[in-house]
Structure formats: C-alpha cells, structure tokens
Amino acid sequence: MANQSLNLQRRSASTDTPPVTGGQAIEVAKLIDVSKCIGCKACQSACLEWNNLREEVGVNTGVYDNPHDLTPNSWTLMRFAEWDNPDNGNLEWLIRKDGCMHCADPGCLKACPAPGAIVQYTNGIVDFVHENCIGCGYCIKGCPFNIPRVSKVDHKAYKCSLCSDRVAVGQGPACAKACPTTAIMFGTKEAMKAQAEKRIADLKSRGFSNAGLYDPEGVGGTHVMYVLHHNDKPHIYAGLPDKPRISPLVAAWKGTGKAFALGALALAAIGAFVHHTIVGPNKVSEHDEENAAELVEEGKSGAAPSSPETRPV
Amino acid sequence: MAIDIEHLPPRVRTRTFIDRYSAFARVNHWITAITFSLLALSGLALFHPSLYFLTGLFGGGAVTRAVHPWLGVILLISFAGMFLQFWRYNLWNRDDTQWMSQIGDVVKGDEEKLPELDKYNAGQKGVFWGQALMILVLFCTGLVIWDQYFGGYVSIETNRLAALIHAVMAFFAIMLIIVHVYAGIWVRGSVASMTRGRVTGGWAWRHHRKWLRREAGTKHAHRE
Numbered sequence: 001m002a003n004q005s006l007n008l009q010r011r012s013a014s015t016d017t018p019p020v021t022g023g024q025a026i027e028v029a030k031l032i033d034v035s036k037c038i039g040c041k042a043c044q045s046a047c048l049e050w051n052n053l054r055e056e057v058g059v060n061t062g063v064y065d066n067p068h069d070l071t072p073n074s075w076t077l078m079r080f081a082e083w084d085n086p087d088n089g090n091l092e093w094l095i096r097k098d099g100c101m102h103c104a105d106p107g108c109l110k111a112c113p114a115p116g117a118i119v120q121y122t123n124g125i126v127d128f129v130h131e132n133c134i135g136c137g138y139c140i141k142g143c144p145f146n147i148p149r150v151s152k153v154d155h156k157a158y159k160c161s162l163c164s165d166r167v168a169v170g171q172g173p174a175c176a177k178a179c180p181t182t183a184i185m186f187g188t189k190e191a192m193k194a195q196a197e198k199r200i201a202d203l204k205s206r207g208f209s210n211a212g213l214y215d216p217e218g219v220g221g222t223h224v225m226y227v228l229h230h231n232d233k234p235h236i237y238a239g240l241p242d243k244p245r246i247s248p249l250v251a252a253w254k255g256t257g258k259a260f261a262l263g264a265l266a267l268a269a270i271g272a273f274v275h276h277t278i279v280g281p282n283k284v285s286e287h288d289e290e291n292a293a294e295l296v297e298e299g300k301s302g303a304a305p306s307s308p309e310t311r312p313v
Numbered sequence: 314m315a316i317d318i319e320h321l322p323p324r325v326r327t328r329t330f331i332d333r334y335s336a337f338a339r340v341n342h343w344i345t346a347i348t349f350s351l352l353a354l355s356g357l358a359l360f361h362p363s364l365y366f367l368t369g370l371f372g373g374g375a376v377t378r379a380v381h382p383w384l385g386v387i388l389l390i391s392f393a394g395m396f397l398q399f400w401r402y403n404l405w406n407r408d409d410t411q412w413m414s415q416i417g418d419v420v421k422g423d424e425e426k427l428p429e430l431d432k433y434n435a436g437q438k439g440v441f442w443g444q445a446l447m448i449l450v451l452f453c454t455g456l457v458i459w460d461q462y463f464g465g466y467v468s469i470e471t472n473r474l475a476a477l478i479h480a481v482m483a484f485f486a487i488m489l490i491i492v493h494v495y496a497g498i499w500v501r502g503s504v505a506s507m508t509r510g511r512v513t514g515g516w517a518w519r520h521h522r523k524w525l526r527r528e529a530g531t532k533h534a535h536r537e
Contacts, residue, residue, distance in 0.1 A: 134374035137460030292514025299529030
C-alpha cells in the first residue's frame with residue numbers, strides 16, 4: 001500500500017486530488033555523480049538487501065553489466081560504456097547507475113489504467129502500489145527511460161521506490177548509504193542542485209568543458225539527477241535519452257481524446273434512441289406479406305417443384 | 314393535426330417464411346456477440362478510469378487484464394467462422410452504391426424508393442467488412458501489447474503505437490456494433506433471423522426482395 005507517512009500529490013487513473021495534510025512539502029532528490037563512480041556495484045547489493053530481493057545467478061557475456069538489464073528484482077543497475085573521446089583520443093569508461101528517474105511528469109503514472117497503482121508523493125517520489133497493480137505493462141509504454149519491469153511470477157510491475165519507506169522516516173536511500181565514494185548523494189532537490197553546481201565547476205576546471213547537470217526539462221525535471229562530464233551528449237552513457245519526454249503516441253493514447261471517445265459512444269446510443277422516436281419502427285406491412293406469399297406461391301407452382309414444405313401452425 | 318385512417322386487412326390466412334440462417338450460423342453469431350460484449354466491457358474498463366469499476370464483473374483488475382486477450386482469441390476464431398460463411402454474400406455491387414447514395418431514404422425508412430436488394434444491404438456489408446478489418450487489426454495490435462506472453466518482442470515505440478491503434482480501432486468497432494444492434498431493433502423482424510433462423514416473407518419482400526425472388530422457388534421458402 002501507499003506509504004502512509006508521505007502525502008500523495010497524484011494517483012494513477014484518478015481524477016480526485018488526494019488530500020494533503022501538513023505544510024509545504026520539500027522535494028527530495030538523489031544526485032548521482034557519474035564522474036565519481038568506480039563501478040563497484042555496492043548500490044546494487046544495498047538495493048537487493050534493503051528491499052529483500054534476490055537476483056538469479058546469471059552468465060557472463062563479456063561485459064561488466066550484471067545482470068544484463070533491469071529486472072523485477074534488480075531495480076538499479078550499473079551500466080558500463082566505453083567511449084572514444086574524439087577530442088583527445090582518450091578511452092573513457094563511463095559508468096552510469098540506471099534506475100527510475102522519478103520524473104516530475106511521470107509517464108508511467110499517466111499511462112497506468114489501475115486507480116492508485118502508481119502514486120506520486122508530494123516530495124517527488126514516484127511509487128508503485130503493488131496491491132493495485134494489474135500487471136498490464138502500460139507503465140513500460142509510458143516510461144521515457146524504459147525502467148519498469150513486470151514480474152513473470154506475480155505479474156506486477158517493479159522499479160526503484162527511491163526507498164520511500166526509508167525516506168518517510170528520515171533516512172536516505174539504501175544505495176546512497178552504501179556508496180563508498182559518495183557518488184550517490186541524497187537530500188532536498190535544492191541542496192542537490194547546489195552540490196551539483198560545485199561538482200560541475202570542479203569538472204570544468206579539469207577540462208570537462210561540457211560538464212553539467214542532467215535534470216531533463218522534457219519530463220518536468222527528475223528526482224534522480226546525474227552529474228555528467230559530457231552533458232552535451234547524454235546518449236554516450238549507455239543510451240541515456242538526450243531529450244526525454246512522454247512519447248506523443250502515449251500522450252495521444254492517454255489524452256483527452258478518451259473522454260471524447262466515450263462521449264461519442266454515448267451520443268451514438270442516444271442518437272439511435274432519438275431516431276427511433278422520430279421515425280418509429282420499420283415494420284413489415286400486411287401488404288408486404290401478401291406480396292411475398294404471392295411470389296412464393298408462383299415460385300412453387302412454377303418450374304422445379306422441389307418438395308413444397310408446408311408445416312401446420 | 315392530420316387524421317390518419319388505417320384500413321385493417323382481412324384475416325390473414327397464410328404466412329410465408331424464408332430460412333435465413335442455419336443453426337450453426339446462429340450459434341456462431343451469438344458466440345461472437347457474447348465474446349464481443351465481454352471484450353468491450355473488459356476493454357472499456359481499462360480504457361477509461363471512470364469505467365474501471367467494470368473490472369468487478371470479471372473478478373478484479375488483474376483478472377480482467379488476464380482474461381481480455383484470451384477473449385480476443387476466441388473472438389478471432391469465432392468471427393473467422395462467420396467470415397467464411399458470409400463473405401461471398403457481402404461482395405459490393407452496383408445496388409450497394411445506389412443504396413449508399415440514397416442513405417437519406419434509408420434512414421427515413423422509405424424502402425420502396427431503394428433498389429431491390431440481395432441478401433445484404435450496403436449497411437450490413439459495411440458492418441461485415443468493418444468488423445472483419447477491425448477484429449484483425451485489434452487482434453494483431455493486441456498480440457503486440459499482450460505483455461504476459463509477448464512482452465519484449467518488439468520495441469517499446471512499436472508497443473506504444475500498437476496500444477494507440479488498439480484503442481482507436483476498439484472505439485470504431487464498438488461504434489459499428491451500436492449501429493448493428495440498433496438496426497436489428499429498428500428493422501422489426503430482423504432478430505428472428507438470428508433466434509429462430511427464419512424471417513417472414515413480408516420482411517424479405519420489404520428489405521431483401523432480390524434475395525426473396527431467388528429463394529422463392531426453393532425449399533427455403535415455405536407456407537404456414
């Protein structure tokens with residue numbers, strides 16, 4: 001169930017605004033400084049441990065990514081990318097911790113057909129409420145980052161909760177706590193932005209002139225942000241979208257057109273009723289029956305008398 | 314206000330009946346109709362939050378999600394049965410174009426002004442081909458978004474497109490069924506063709522005279 005310690009801002013497939021108790025909510029954020037990440041996967045282990053998840057033992061295919069993709073059990077994953085920097089000929093090892101970005105404008109929540117299966121708290125965390133989840137996979141279609149995964153076991157969708165249960169009691173996410181280089185930090189969104197600015201200034205002084213904060217506008221900003229040394233081309237970080245936004249196809253599918261469609265169906269039914277009221281039933285007249293009887297009579301008496309079938313009434 | 318005088322005919326002695334649908338066709342039709350209705354109810358439940366309560370008919374949201382695609386499989390098979398039986402009577406001809414150009418007379422019920430028709434009129438043919446096309450598209454797009462068995466087979470962008478087309482097609486299919494059901498109610502005597510399998514001679518004379526002329530000499534027409 002939704003975390004009772006946190007106030008809701010939005011609920012999937014619901015028009016009612018959830019009641020908010022208490023004062024002004026403070027937005028939280030996780031800041032992932034890619035330039036400080038050493039790829040140790042402590043965050044992955046911490047995530048499994050805190051959320052009591054077990055990942056299957058996989059197979060090595062020659063890359064460091066383990067598992068190979070996000071799964072219903074692995075809500076976060078280190079993605080390793082090798083990039084030839086054309087400016088200086090350096091081979092750069094870009095390691096990005098992938099997982100839910102907790103968008104301010106969450107595509108998953110907008111695509112979800114089950115009331116209350118996806119919620120957004122006033123602090124910005126987007127959480128899946130599994131008791132309401134029906135396992136349709138619409139959240140996967142709605143997500144601009146390809147994050148949610150539906151379990152083959154219980155047919156429910158899973159993703160990073162930003163440790164909403166820890167945040168509710170004043171703790172940071174498990175991954176941030178476990179990170180040995182403090183590449184993962186957690187705090188108010190404002191504080192994290194200020195922290196990022198310092199880091200970006202430092203990176204720029206070291207020659208990374210395009211260093212910047214990844215907090216994409218297209219999804220209203222995110223509550224998981226990256227410090228990237230090459231913020232001008234996010235896609236080199238294992239396919240991080242350059243300009244993420246909710247797909248126009250999803251917007252069309254889930255937009256106001258739905259209400260119009262329902263209205264049109266209702267109008268069609270009402271239109272039929274009105275037509276019947278005005279025109280009246282299209283009835284067969286006695287005259288029609290007589291004409292038909294005559295025609296059938298002629299047919300029977302004419303050629304091919306094929307066993308005239310006469311039944312008693 | 315005008316006063317109409319209706320002259321009642323003398324007592325009717327005979328009634329003619331024409332066989333229109335075999336028992337197989339009728340059972341096939343009603344399986345299709347029930348399946349379509351269940352698909353519409355479960356689909357609309359997931360189409361708009363205001364109709365989510367319809368999932369209660371199926372035992373909750375998760376069951377609705379699981380059952381809906383299987384109903385789609387049944388519909389495809391059932392409709393295929395109808396398609397094979399009826400397609401040749403639904404081929405378009407010159408009379409249908411004429412009928413369409415006089416749609417105003419159709420809606421007013423002035424059928425004497427319309428050309429004599431064979432087994433189906435252009436509206437019925439429209440429902441037939443429209444449903445054939447839409448059920449096929451709904452099935453194909455439905456497979457794409459059937460996450461439980463076909464998740465991950467195509468790109469997410471293709472999934473999004475399929476979901477959009479599925480919703481749009483479902484809208485038109487339900488729209489067409491509203492027309493189909495209403496036509497059956499409005500044109501009295503039509504329902505009997507799908508319940509008892511036969512229509513009265515007068516019904517055939519009025520709505521499908523060319524068909525009646527063809528059937529008149531055969532054993533499909535009989536008196537009571």
